[in-house]
Amino acid sequence: MRDDPHEALPAVSDDRSPDLRVGAFQGVRAARRNELAEDYVELIAELIHMQGEARPVDIAASLGVKVPTVSKTLDRLSREGLITRAKYRSVFLTEEGRALAKECRRRHEIVLRFLISLGLDPETAERDAEGIEHHVSERTLALFSAFANRS
Amino acid sequence: MRDDPHEALPAVSDDRSPDLRVGAFQGVRAARRNELAEDYVELIAELIHMQGEARPVDIAASLGVKVPTVSKTLDRLSREGLITRAKYRSVFLTEEGRALAKECRRRHEIVLRFLISLGLDPETAERDAEGIEHHVSERTLALFSAFANRS
DNA sequence: GCGGATTTATAGCCTTGTCTAACATTTCGC
DNA sequence: GCGAAATGTTAGACAAGGCTATAAATCCGC
Ligand SMILES: [Mn+2]
Ligand SMILES: [Mn+2]
Ligand SMILES: [Mn+2]
Ligand SMILES: [Mn+2]
Numbered sequence: 001m002r003d004d005p006h007e008a009l010p011a012v013s014d015d016r017s018p019d020l021r022v023g024a025f026q027g028v029r030a031a032r033r034n035e036l037a038e039d040y041v042e043l044i045a046e047l048i049h050m051q052g053e054a055r056p057v058d059i060a061a062s063l064g065v066k067v068p069t070v071s072k073t074l075d076r077l078s079r080e081g082l083i084t085r086a087k088y089r090s091v092f093l094t095e096e097g098r099a100l101a102k103e104c105r106r107r108h109e110i111v112l113r114f115l116i117s118l119g120l121d122p123e124t125a126e127r128d129a130e131g132i133e134h135h136v137s138e139r140t141l142a143l144f145s146a147f148a149n150r151s
Numbered sequence: 152m153r154d155d156p157h158e159a160l161p162a163v164s165d166d167r168s169p170d171l172r173v174g175a176f177q178g179v180r181a182a183r184r185n186e187l188a189e190d191y192v193e194l195i196a197e198l199i200h201m202q203g204e205a206r207p208v209d210i211a212a213s214l215g216v217k218v219p220t221v222s223k224t225l226d227r228l229s230r231e232g233l234i235t236r237a238k239y240r241s242v243f244l245t246e247e248g249r250a251l252a253k254e255c256r257r258r259h260e261i262v263l264r265f266l267i268s269l270g271l272d273p274e275t276a277e278r279d280a281e282g283i284e285h286h287v288s289e290r291t292l293a294l295f296s297a298f299a300n301r302s
Numbered sequence: 303g304c305g306g307a308t309t310t311a312t313a314g315c316c317t318t319g320t321c322t323a324a325c326a327t328t329t330c331g332c
Numbered sequence: 333g334c335g336a337a338a339t340g341t342t343a344g345a346c347a348a349g350g351c352t353a354t355a356a357a358t359c360c361g362c
Binding site for chain 1: 350352353357
Binding site: 003004005006018020021022023024025026027028029031032035039042045046049061062063064095098099101102104105115118119120121123124126127128129130131132134135136137139140143144147 | 154155156157169171172173174175176177178179180182183186190193196197200212213214215246249250252253255256266269270271272274275277278279280281282283285286287288290291294298
């Protein structure tokens with residue numbers, strides 16, 4: 001078979017049990033459903049910290065999407081109890097939103113510091129951290145933390 | 152301010168430039184659009200390798216989703232030139248699909264081996280790797296590889 | 303405090319990804 | 333090789349996340 005993806009690689013994962021993998025995929029799908037909300041609340045917290053308020057126009061500029069996209073997503077976050085908003089006003093985090101933001105910022109920081117301590121340049125580290133942060137378990141975070149502190 | 156997410160944390164990322172962050176978010180959104188296709192082709196390659204063929208029912212069981220979900224996604228992958236399929240028959244990878252599968256398997260292996268070499272248990276490593284693999288740059292992979300080999 | 307610039311909201315379109323229900327085809331045991 | 337079981341397809345619902353176009357509200361400079 002030409003170009004078999006399974007040619008001569010040390011097969012760490014070839015013998016993983018099927019149902020274990022199902023769980024992994026289900027976990028990843030669950031994580032994916034929260035990614036955007038996590039990025040939003042983390043960003044909103046940062047904007048409030050930095051600028052005093054979080055306006056849709058600034059959220060949109062930071063994320064690189066259009067304002068109506070932000071508006072629609074904010075509606076969902078509001079429905080889900082993570083933010084409060086009044087028409088034509090800037091956005092606030094609920095208690096729950098602040099808690100999530102804090103957790104996200106912590107994860108983001110740990111992943112970022114870890115990648116940098118591994119030797120990665122800060123720009124790439126930031127890009128990778130922005131994606132990885134949503135997929136690291138608490139155990140992995142502990143190991144990342146330990147490594148970064150120890151090096 | 153009660154429970155400010157920005158309380159007293161070593162602020163590695165507080166001074167990151169705004170436009171740098173926009174790029175990070177854009178990159179992550181791009182990566183997110185490919186995640187599912189990557190998981191599918193990697194899995195299809197593995198099923199073909201292990202079972203001789205990749206049937207929708209097995210893909211569905213492995214991913215933990217329903218068969219019609221798989222069917223619809225396979226239509227997209229076919230449209231995108233990653234697989235070929237005939238009605239009521241199992242699925243094949245195109246050249247392009249095989250190339251992507253190989254790349255994904257490589258990333259998956261590297262991330263998994265790295266996490267395990269860091270000290271993570273295999274189950275958690277598998278779960279985290281399944282999500283992280285889609286968000287690691289080539290640079291990060293190189294560092295992961297080096298670390299795993301060195302330890 | 304008016305009027306133009308900026309910001310926000312709404313409506314509507316498109317794609318993706320999930321599901322269930324119903325139907326079609328293939329496979330398998332006998 | 334028949335009929336039931338298994339598998340695959342299709343249709344249609346729904347939510348999310350992106351967009352553009354348009355309308356409404358707010359803000360700001362004068
Ligand atoms: Mn992120
Ligand atoms: Mn983040
Ligand atoms: Mn994956
Ligand atoms: Mn994978």
